[in-house]
Amino acid sequence: MATITATSTNNWATALVATITATSTNNWATAFASVPTAADDVVIPSPFTVTIPAAYTALARSFTVSNGGGLTFAATTSLLNIGDATVGLGNIAMSIGSTATITNTAQGVITFKSTSTTQQSINTGGKTLPGVTVDGVGSSYLMASTLTCTTFTFNNGTFNTGSFAMTPTSFTSGTGTKTLTLGSSSISCNSWSMRTTGTTITANSATITQSSTTPQFDVSATSGNNYGGLTLFQSGSGNAQVGTTSTPTITVGTYNRTGTAAKTDSLTLGCNLTVTGTCTVNGNSSINRVLVQSLTVGTAVTITAATVSTSNSDWMDITAAGAANWNLSAITGNSGDCQGNTGITFTTAATQTFTSGTKSWSDVTVWTSRVPLPQDDVVVNTTTATTLTIDMPRMGKNVNFTGFNKTATNNTAANVYGSFTLASGMTWSMNNTQTMTLRGRGSYTVTGAGKTWSVSNNSGLAITAPGGTYTAQDALILSSSTTSSPSGILTLNNGTFVDGGYSHTFTSVSITGTATRTLTKTGNWFIITTAAATIWNATTTTGLTFTDSGATTISNASVSSRTWAGGGLTYGTLTYTVAGSTGSLVISGSNYFDTLNFSDATNARTLSLTALVVQTVKNFNVIGTSGKLMTVNSTTGGTQAQLALYGPVDTVDFLSVQDINSSLPYKFYAGANSTNVSGNTNVIFTAPVTQLYVTWSSDIAQINTAGNTTMSVTPSYGHTATAGTLLIFAVTLGSANPGAITSAPTGYTQVDNNSATGAAYTYIYYKIAAGGETTASISWTNGITNVSCRLTEIAGWVGTPTLDVKDKNNSGASSVTTLSTGSGVSNTAQPAFAYAYFSGNSTLSTLVSITNNYQEERLQLVANTGGRSFGLPLSSTGSQTTTFTWTTSRTASAQLVIFKDASGHTLSLMGVGS
Amino acid sequence: MALVKVPFTVSQGGWEYSDALYYEQGSVPSASQIQSDAQARFNTWLALITEPPLLPIEPPIASQIASDVTDALGGL
Numbered sequence: 010m011a012t013i014t015a016t017s018t019n020n021w022a023t024a025l026v027a028t029i030t031a032t033s034t035n036n037w038a039t040a041f042a043s044v045p046t047a048a049d050d051v052v053i054p055s056p057f058t059v060t061i062p063a064a065y066t067a068l069a070r071s072f073t074v075s076n077g078g079g080l081t082f083a084a085t086t087s088l089l090n091i092g093d094a095t096v097g098l099g100n101i102a103m104s105i106g107s108t109a110t111i112t113n114t115a116q117g118v119i120t121f122k123s124t125s126t127t128q129q130s131i132n133t134g135g136k137t138l139p140g141v142t143v144d145g146v147g148s149s150y151l152m153a154s155t156l157t158c159t160t161f162t163f164n165n166g167t168f169n170t171g172s173f174a175m176t177p178t179s180f181t182s183g184t185g186t187k188t189l190t191l192g193s194s195s196i197s198c199n200s201w202s203m204r205t206t207g208t209t210i211t212a213n214s215a216t217i218t219q220s221s222t223t224p225q226f227d228v229s230a231t232s233g234n235n236y237g238g239l240t241l242f243q244s245g246s247g248n249a250q251v252g253t254t255s256t257p258t259i260t261v262g263t264y265n266r267t268g269t270a271a272k273t274d275s276l277t278l279g280c281n282l283t284v285t286g287t288c289t290v291n292g293n294s295s296i297n298r299v300l301v302q303s304l305t306v307g308t309a310v311t312i313t314a315a316t317v318s319t320s321n322s323d324w325m326d327i328t329a330a331g332a333a334n335w336n337l338s339a340i341t342g343n344s345g346d347c348q349g350n351t352g353i354t355f356t357t358a359a360t361q362t363f364t365s366g367t368k369s370w371s372d373v374t375v376w377t378s379r380v381p382l383p384q385d386d387v388v389v390n391t392t393t394a395t396t397l398t399i400d401m402p403r404m405g406k407n408v409n410f411t412g413f414n415k416t417a418t419n420n421t422a423a424n425v426y427g428s429f430t431l432a433s434g435m436t437w438s439m440n441n442t443q444t445m446t447l448r449g450r451g452s453y454t455v456t457g458a459g460k461t462w463s464v465s466n467n468s469g470l471a472i473t474a475p476g477g478t479y480t481a482q483d484a485l486i487l488s489s490s491t492t493s494s495p496s497g498i499l500t501l502n503n504g505t506f507v508d509g510g511y512s513h514t515f516t517s518v519s520i521t522g523t524a525t526r527t528l529t530k531t532g533n534w535f536i537i538t539t540a541a542a543t544i545w546n547a548t549t550t551t552g553l554t555f556t557d558s559g560a561t562t563i564s565n566a567s568v569s570s571r572t573w574a575g576g577g578l579t580y581g582t583l584t585y586t587v588a589g590s591t592g593s594l595v596i597s598g599s600n601y602f603d604t605l606n607f608s609d610a611t612n613a614r615t616l617s618l619t620a621l622v623v624q625t626v627k628n629f630n631v632i633g634t635s636g637k638l639m640t641v642n643s644t645t646g647g648t649q650a651q652l653a654l655y656g657p658v659d660t661v662d663f664l665s666v667q668d669i670n671s672s673l674p675y676k677f678y679a680g681a682n683s684t685n686v687s688g689n690t691n692v693i694f695t696a697p698v699t700q701l702y703v704t705w706s707s708d709i710a711q712i713n714t715a716g717n718t719t720m721s722v723t724p725s726y727g728h729t730a731t732a733g734t735l736l737i738f739a740v741t742l743g744s745a746n747p748g749a750i751t752s753a754p755t756g757y758t759q760v761d762n763n764s765a766t767g768a769a770y771t772y773i774y775y776k777i778a779a780g781g782e783t784t785a786s787i788s789w790t791n792g793i794t795n796v797s798c799r800l801t802e803i804a805g806w807v808g809t810p811t812l813d814v815k816d817k818n819n820s821g822a823s824s825v826t827t828l829s830t831g832s833g834v835s836n837t838a839q840p841a842f843a844y845a846y847f848s849g850n851s852t853l854s855t856l857v858s859i860t861n862n863y864q865e866e867r868l869q870l871v872a873n874t875g876g877r878s879f880g881l882p883l884s885s886t887g888s889q890t891t892t893f894t895w896t897t898s899r900t901a902s903a904q905l906v907i908f909k910d911a912s913g914h915t916l917s918l919m920g921v922g923s
Numbered sequence: 924m925a926l927v928k929v930p931f932t933v934s935q936g937g938w939e940y941s942d943a944l945y946y947e948q949g950s951v952p953s954a955s956q957i958q959s960d961a962q963a964r965f966n967t968w969l970a971l972i973t974e975p976p977l978l979p980i981e982p983p984i985a986s987q988i989a990s991d992v993t994d995a996l997g998g999l
Contacts, residue, residue, distance in 0.1 A: 411926065411945075433945070459942070459964045461971060482928070484942040488971055512940045514972060532941055537972050564972045 028098065029069075031057045031078070037067045045069050047090065050098035053078040058110065061087035061117060071097025071129075076106035082117035082139050092123025092145055100127060102150060105134035113139045116159045121166075123148045128169075133157070141177070143168050146185065161198070163187055170194040170215075182208060191215035191239075199245060201226045204256070214262075216240040223247040227279070228259055237285055238262045246271050252280030254304055258311075265289040268299040268321070272371070272402055272421070278327075279304040281311040288314035288333065292321025295342040296371040296380055296401065301327055302347070306503055307475025307524065309349055319344070323383055323403060329353045345382040345403060348426060348450045349475070358384040361405065365393040370401045381405035383426045389413045399423050406449070410435055410458075422468075424448050430482075431458040444468040444500070450477045457485040465489055465496045469515070474504030475525070481509040489516040489538060497538070501526050508532045510559070519546040520553060521576070527554040530581070534561045539592075541569035547576030547598065557581045560604075566590035575600035579726060582606065585614075593617055595644060596624060601726050604628040607639060613665075615640040618650035623672065625653040625726065633663030638684060643668035649688060652677060655705045655728065657804075658697045666692055674864035674880035675702045691864045700882040701805040701842040701910070704734065706866055710797035710875035712852060717796045719752070721786035724800065732780030735803040735810035735908055740787055741796060741848035741876035742770040748790030757785065761815055765900035766822040768850035771876065773904050777810055778802065795851050797875020801866060803842050805882075808912030813837055816890065816905040824898035826857075830905035833888035841883040841909040845891050848876045849899030857894040883907070927951050933965040940965050 029049040031040045038044055040059040045051045051069035053059050055077025061067045063084035072091050074080050082089075091102055102121055105111065118140040123129060124147050132153040141158045143150055148166030157176040164183030172192030179200035184207055191213035199221040203210070210228075212235045219226065224245040228236065240263040243249040249266055252259050258281040268274035270293045278301070282288075292298040303310045303326035310327065317333035323345030329335040329352035336354040337344035343356040361376040368375045380401060381387045387405035389397065390412035399419040407427035410417065414434035421440070427449045431437055437460035439445075444464070447455060453474075462470060462485075469487050472479055487497035497516030499506075505527040516538040520528055536544045544563065547553070553576075560582035563571065566589045573583065575598035582604040585594050593615035594607065599622040607616050608631065616631060618624050620643045629652070633639035641664055643650035649670040654677055662680025668688035671677035678697035679685070685694045707724045711717050720740070730736055738754050747770055753759065757774035764770040772787070785800050803810070816831035830845050845863060847853055852875070859865060863879035879891060889907060925948035932941045944960055946952065952960075 412947075456945070458945070459967060461967075482943060483945070484940070484968070486968060486971065509943075511942055512968075514968065533939060535972055 028052050030054060031059050034058045034079075036060050036062050037065060038062075047093040048095070053080060053109075058112075061089060063087060066090055070095060070123075071099075071101050071103065073101070073104045074106060074109040074111070074134075076108040078106065079110035079112065081112040081114060084115045085117060087115070087117030087139075089117065089119045091119065091121050092125070092129075092148065094124045096125040096127040097123070097129050100129050102129035102131050104130075104132045104153075105136050107134045109134055109136065111136040111138060113137065116140055118142055120144055121148065121150055123166075128167075131156070143187075144183070144185070163189060163203075170196075199224045201228075203228045204253075210235045212238060214238045214240075216242065218242045219245055219249070221245045223249070225250045226259075227252055227256060236261050241265070243267070243276070244269070246274055248275045248277050250277045250279060250304070251282055252278060252304075254279050256280040258283050258313075260285065262286050263289075264314075266291070266299060266301075268292045268297060270294070270297050272297055272400065274298070275300040275302060277302050277304050278310045278312070281313070283331075284312070284314040287316040287318055288312060289317075290319040290322050292342060295321055295373070297321070298323055298342065298345065298403075300325065300345075300347065300403070303327065303349070306473055307349060309351065323347050324350050324353060324355075326350065327353065343379065343382055346384040347403065347424075347448065348383075355384060356382060358382070358386070358406070360386040360388060363387070363389040363391060363395075363397060365391045365395045367394075367396040369398045370404065383424075386427070389417065391415065407453070419443060419445060422446070427451075428453040428455065430454070430456040431460045433458040433460075435460070437462070439464050442466040442468055444471050444498075446471040446473050447479050448474050448477070449479070450474060450504075452478045452480070454482050455479050455485065456482040458483065460486070462487045462497065463489070468496050469498035469500060471498075471500040471502055472504055472506050472526075473502040476504065478505040478507060478527075480507040481511055481513065483509070484511040484513055484532075486514045487516060488514070489540075501528055505529070508534070508559070514564075516540075517542055517544045517546070519543075520555065521546045521548045521550075521574070522553070523549060523551040525552045528556075530555075530557040531559045533559055535564045536561060536571075537565045538571070539565050539567035539569060541571065541592075543572040543574050545573045545575065547578055548574045550576040550578060553578075555579070560584060563587065563590075563594070567592040570595060572597065574598060588612070590614065593640075595619070597622075597644075599623045599625075601625040602627070605630065607631040608633065609637065609639070610634065611637070613637045613640065615642065617642055617644045618652065618669070619643075620645035620648040620650050620668070623651040623653055625655060627654075627656040629654050629659045629661065629677075631661050631664060633665075633683075635663060635682065638663050638665040640665040640667070641669055642666070642686075643688075647688060649690065653705075655726075657704075658702060660697060662696070666694075672867050673703045673706065674866055675700065675882055699805065700884065701803055701840055702882065703866060703880055704731070704802040704804040706799060706801035706878075708797060708799035708867055708875060710795075712795050712797075712875070715794050716792035717794070718790065718792055719786065719788040720796055720798050721784050722798050722800045723784040724802075728783075730778035730780060730782040730802055731804065732778055733806060733809070734778045735806065735842070736776045736778050736782060736785070737801045737803065737844055737906075738774040738776070738785045738787070738798065739801070739844075739846045739876055739878055740772040740774075740798045742772070742789060742793045743795035743797075743848055743850050743875075744768060745793055746770065746791060747793050750787065750789050752786065752788035754785040754787055756782075758812075760812065760906045761817060761904055763817040763819055763902040763904050764848075765819040765850070765902050768900045769819065769848045769902040771817075771846060771848040771902045771904055773844075773846055773906055775810075775812065775906070775908070795875075799867065799876060799878055801844075801878065803844075803880075803908070805840075806910050806912070808910050810842075810908045811911045813841060813907045813909040815907070817903060819902035820900050822900065824900055826896060826898050827892060827894040828901045828903050829892040830890050830903045833890040834905065834907070835888045836883055836886050836907045836909060838909040838911075839883050839885050841907050843881045843883055843889050843891075843905060843907045845879040845881075845893070845903065845905045846876055847878075847893050847901060847903045849901040851899055852897070853877050853893070853895045853899055853901060855896045857896060858892075859894075860892045861890065863891045929957055929961075931957075931961040933961060935965065936969075938969065940968060942968075 058079030128149040138158040144164040152171040161177035165185035169190040246269040313331035321342030325347030326349035346355040395415040416436040418438040503524040584606040664683040667686035671691035
C-alpha cells in the first residue's frame, strides 16, 4: 500500500508524494503492497527487513532504510537500482539510518542511475555496502556520510565525496562522461583505476592509502585529471604499481612507498611519475628492501621529484630527475643498482666474500661488509663447513662459487646481475618452485659445473637481460622434480643467450615473447619432460633473433603428447627417436627443419603437423617398422597439413599418412609398406625411384596491387642452386597486357610465351644451373595488377637437361574453368620432365583436378594466388598433355615444356638405377 | 683464480654429449684423470635423462674422450 506523504509546504497537487513502504519482512517482490518501480520512493521502516534475492533487480527512485529497518543482499546477483529521470524525494538518493541493518550475505550491487541533474545526497549511515556503481548520465551525487563498500564503479555523472572518507576495496571507472570531486577525502582502497576516457578529476587534497597486498594506482591518459594535490601512500606488501605503459606521466603531490617486512616488496612504474612534493621510498630494513623498477624491463621510466627520501631500496630502469638530491650512495641501508638507471648515484660496489657456517644469504655477519647489493661481486669459496641458504631476491652482480665444496640452497626467486658460476665440488640445491633469473646488461657467463637444477611449478632458469649477453661455459642441466608439470624451463625473455655449443638439458624451452632477444644455438640440446606439455615454445617471435645450427633431442620416453611450437623459425636437427615412447609430437608454426628424425624401434607413434601450414624439411627421416607404423598426419582431420620436403629424395617407409599435402612433385615416396589413409596429395606409396624431381621451389605473387612492373623471387632458407640442375623461372602477368619485357632473368633462356586475349600472359625461362644461383628477376613495361613468378629447381639429371618439346593453349576471350596444355606433343627421349604452367587474369582457384598424373607444385592448401605449375617425370616417350580444372571462371593460358636428360639412362628403383 | 677450461664430448650409447670441465691453473690433473672426470660428468647426466634407463648403455668410447681431452690440453 502506498503512503501519500506531504514533503513540503505547497499546494495539494505538489506537496504530496507517494512512497512505497515495506509492510513485512520478506523478499522485495512481496514485502511491499505493490512492487516498487523506478518511479517510487521506497522506505523500509522498522522493524522490517527486506531481502533482494538472487537474480533480482530491485527498483526505486530513492531509497530509505529507517532506523530499525533492514536490507539484505542475498547473492552477487542481488541488484538495487536507484533513480530515474526525476530527483529523489527531498533530493535524497539514498538514506540509511544509523541503526538500520545492511546485510551482505553476498556482494550485490547498488547502482545510482538517476538522470536528473539535481544534486542528490547519499547517506550510508556508516554501513558497509556491497558494490556501488554511479552510472546516471548527467546525474549529480553528493556524499552525506562516509562510504564503505566493495568495488566502487564510476561510469557517468558527477560524484562528490563531500570530503568524507571512502573505503572501497577498489575504485574503478567506465567510459562515460564523469566528474569526480575528491575534496580532502581520505580514501582507503587497494586498487585505484580511473583509466577510462571521459573522466575529469577536480583539484583536490585527498589522500589515497593502499595498505593491502599488491596495491595499484592508475589513471586516465586524458587531460583534465588533477592529482597534483593528492597524497598517494602505498604500504601494502608485494608489488605496488603506479600507471601502465599506456599512461603518460602521473603527477601527484606526495608519494610514499613503504615496504613491509618482506624481501620481495617492490614499486613498479608503468609510466613516468612526477611528485611535486616529496617522493618517499623506504624499505623495511637492509634485507627487506624495496625494488623500484619499470614495468617494462629495459625501458626506463622517469621519476621527477622535488625531494626524494629513501632507504633500503634498489633501483632498476629508473631515470631520476627534478630538484631532488639523487645521490643515494649513503642512504640508510644503502642503495642497490640493478642496472638501467640514469641520474642516480648508488652505494659504491664492494666485493663481498662469504665466510662459513650454516647461514642465510641475508645474514650480514657472514659477509665482508654487508649483505651483497646488486652491484656487489660475490665470492663463495670457503671449504669449511657451510650450508648457505639463498634467501635474498637479489644475490649480487658476479656470483662465483668457484672453490666452494659445501652446500648452497637457493630458496627464493633469485636474480643475478652479472655472471653466475657454480662449482663442481659444491652441492647445489634448488627450492623446486623458484626460477633463477640472470639480468646482467653486459657480457656475462653462466657456468653450471654439472650441477642439476631440479625445479617444478613452471620454474627454472630465466634470462631477462636487456642488451646483455649470457654465454654458457659448460652444459646446463635443468630437470623437473615432477613428471607432471613443464618445469625446468629455460626462458629467454630479453637479451642474448649463446649456448656455447654445449649439450644443455632442459625439461622445456620458452623463447616466446616480444622483447628484443637472441638465441644462438649450436649445441645438441636435450628436452626431457615427460609431461603433456609444450616442450619448445616459440609461439611469438616478435623481437627474436634465432639461429640454430645445432640439434635438439627429445630424449625421454613418454605416453604424453608433446608440442613443438616452432613459431615459423629455422631449426637444425630435431630428433625424437627414443624407443618405447608412444606419445605423439605435435609441430605447430610454419617451420624449417634441416633434419627431422622421427622413429621408434618398439612402438607406433604419431607426428602431427598443424593443419594449413607448411613444414619444410630438408632431411625427412621418419621411419617405422613392420606393424609399428609412424603416423604422419594433420592436427585437424580432413584438413591438410603441408610438407615441403626439400633436397634429395628421402628413404622412408612403414608410415601411416593422412591429410598430408606434399608441395614438391615426386618427392614424398612414403614407401611400399606405408598406408595411405586418406586425404593425401602428392604422396606416392611406393619405394622411391631414381627419376627427376623438384628439389625446391619458391614463388611470390602480387594480387590486387596496381602498377607492378618488376618482380623477383629468392629461394627460401638460403637455398642456392646446385650445378647441373635445371632452373625454371615461370611468370604470370595476369590482368592486362604487360607490354614489352624490359629485363629478362639473367642467364636464362626463354622457352616461350603465351596469353589469352588481353590477359593471362605467361612466360617461361630456363637455365642449366652453374651452382649458387639465388634470385631471378624480370621487368616489363606496363603496370600490372595481378602478377606472380616461380623459380623451381629440378634435379636427378645424369646428363645435361635439354629442352626437348613445348606446347601451349589459351582460352581466347572466354572465361573458363578448365584448360589443357594443348593437343599434345611427344618427347623424343627419356628420362624427361614435363612442366605445365597455367595463368589466369586473376587467381585460378580452387583446384578441382589435374589429369594424367601430374602433381602440383607449391601452394595448394589455400587458393593459389598466382600461376599454377604441375610436373611429371617421364620414363617413356609419347604424347604429353594435361588438363587443369579449377572453380572460378578466368581467361587463361597454359604452356607445357619438356626437358630431356641427354644421358639416355633409364629409370629404376632407387639404388638400382643405371 | 685463473681457471683452465677443458671442453669434451662423449659419444656413447647413441648419445653425444658436449660439456666442459674447469680446473685451477697449476692444478690441471693428468689426461687420464680428466678423462675420468669427463666420464663421471657424462654418467651423472645420463642417469638423469635415462631414469628409468631407456636405451642399452654401451661401453664408453674412451678413445673419443681421450682425443677430446688431448685436443683441449694441447691448446692450453
